[in-house]
Amino acid sequence: MSAFEQTLTRRTVLGGVAAAGAAVTLAGTPAAAAAAPASFLPADPLLHLLRRATFGPSPASIAEIRRLGAKAWLDRQLNPSAIPDKVVDGLLTRLPLSGLGITDIRAQVSAGKLKQYSWDPMWQLAFAAAGRAIWSERQLFEVMVDFWSNHLNVTCPYGDVWDSRVDYDRNVIRKYALGSFADLLKASARHPAMLTYLDNRYSTKAAPNENYGRELLELHTVGLAYTESDVLGAARLLTGLTVDHATGKYRYDAAGHATGAIRVLSFQHANATAAGGEAAALALLDYLALHPVTARRIVTKLCVRFVADEPPAGLITALVKVYLDNKSAIVPVLRALFTSAEFAASIGAKTRTPLEDLAATVRTLGYGPATSGTKFLESLYWMCRDAGHAPLFWGPPNGYPDVASAWASPSGLLVRWNFHLSIAAGWWPDTLVRPASLATGMVGVLPATYGALIAAVGTRLLGVAPTAQQTAALAAFYGKTPASPLKPNDPAVGWMFPYLMGMLLNSPSFALR
Structure with missing residues (x-):
């Protein structure tokens, strides 16, 4: 022929x-x-x-799940720290910049090993993300890292987070991927990458910046169930959560915090002192993470990821209860989702x-x-x-x-x-x-x-x-x-x-x- x-x-x-x-x-x-x-x-x-x-x-994962059965396999995946990941560990040694902290990256700049504002660490993180998705033994963990990287997106590579985006992956997304959403949300709100990406580092009592306050409500928690007054209240309460220019790390600047009574949805706080501003902001984040509307949004997104583009309403309602009963812990939600009749019936729906x-x-x-x-x-x-x-590269x-x-x-x-x-x-x-x-x-x-x-x-x-x-x-x-x-x-x-x-x-x- x-x-x-x-x-x-x-x-x-x-x-x-x-x-x-x-x-x-x-x-x-x-x-x-x-x-x-x-x-x-x-x-x-x-x-x-x-x-x-x-x-x-993969051939190996098929053999493993047939040997263990669904329950034991899922239990193992929900405890990723107990799973050896030798192949990925070996890959990461070839991408040494992908795991550096903020101080480490800045030290390499000071030592002349990296140029200031270099994207090399972020590129290595992105390449590592592709390798982890393919070869990690901790597959469900990596899927959840991808899920949360999208939900709490900070584009990578992105110029303004040149020294903090790699640390954000390690100390926010990966640290809390199978923890509670409340802890994840609070960690992201106090990380230089998120504070820089959504401009809160530049937000002061004299000029509150609404970008992070708006996305915190619309994208990260309650969706469109807010008013402009709620956005302004959140923006004012979040002032003072900033980044230290000298170190590149998070710090709370009491001098920049806007005091005065705050109302966001049904959350109210006297916010009487600048010294108590950070605690007040964290209280708002806890409130938002455990809000029933947030629970429904997070659960719905998980169902869209794992069940169907238009997931069954009954499953969402059941999982909202699991989410709230467990104070936003994600593992109980995932366990209930994967063992549900709706999940079993969803073959071909994604x-x-x-x-x-x-x-x-x-x-x-x-x-x-x-x-x-x-x-x-x-x-x-x-x-x-x-x-x-491209992994992590979504712009908005x-x-x-x-x-x-x-x-x-x-x-x-x-x-x-x-x-x-x-x-x-x-x-x-x-x-x-x-x-x-x-x-x-x-x-x-x-x-x-x-x-x-x-x-x-x-x-x-x-x-x-x-x-x-x-x-x-x-x-x-x-x-x-x-x-x-x-x-x-x-x-x-x-x-x-x-x-x-x-x-x-x-x-x-x-x-x-």
Whole structure:
């Protein structure tokens, strides 16, 4: 078969095999996903949990959850500090700037090792985020880090937080990702990165800046359930929460705090002294974190992330009670969510975002990180950025969207299809650790027929074999039928094998999570 014929055939197959995937991805509605044939995803509840609570099933995670069972696996994931993470630990040693504190970064500037305002630490943090999503054993923790990084977004890289954004990731998002939202909110409110990003560091009693007060209400807590008077009250109460210019660290400046009685929603505080201003601000944050409207917003966002773009109202109501009963602790909410009947019934109701799609691609292939350097991480990051979803890079303060309709475009779908094949074939990145023989590495002993090969690879990568129609189309790509004998020296299990992997990854079975 000529290269021209191969190209034409591949287009035909992509049209037949992936058209349904495009329909699900481009339609972008829960109804479209729910209408997908049951054969698109396996009904296996263990695989369903893996697809939602991780960045995608990997051969190792599938083996682990089958060995442990759903409850023990979930218990383990909800206690991430007890999970060794050797691969990611090794990757982070190649990205030494990604874990530095504010003092460390400034010390490197003073020593001439970094230029002032350098983005290098933030770039390394972003590259690390891609690596963690793919190779961390603490998958649910990393998913929650991504969730909170969006909810309490501080764009990375971003010039004004050059010395604090890396510390924000470590000492706010990661520290409290599986803690209580109240503690997370208070930590973010007193961190230089958030105070700088939303301008509160420049807010004084003489000129209160409303940016952080407004986003605290609208994005971080109660949503649109506020008035302009509430924004002004919050802005006044938050004055004095600032950043020390000399050290770059948080400090409370009593001299800059606006005193006087404050009312925000039903929260009231005398705010009588400047010395007590910080305590008053923290009291407001506690009030907002435990407000029933905040509880509903946080729970709804968790349900959108893990259940459906339009989650069941009954599940939201039940989880709001769990949230409030546990004073905003997140682990009880997650445990109740993942063990709910609504979660079990939600197979096919979510579509992967570009970041999830890329991470899931590497994970399902089972490829390992390059044995040295960071170029492969940078390549993976730029792939995400080409798809519009570079980790941590969202510009506005509301964080990346988490519904299918936000990512629905023909160009976005094409970008995904291209990186499926590039990664599978080892073209880019070209240093990921892959099996010496892709075909036998994927399925072991080669099957006797093309149909059996396609079924085996589909089951290996997607958890479900392609339909008879899809199998016939894939076999036709090689000029064969499903019944055609498969020979060890056939291109289909040699240089053309990556095309089979790529086309399967282009299917709706992989687009859904």
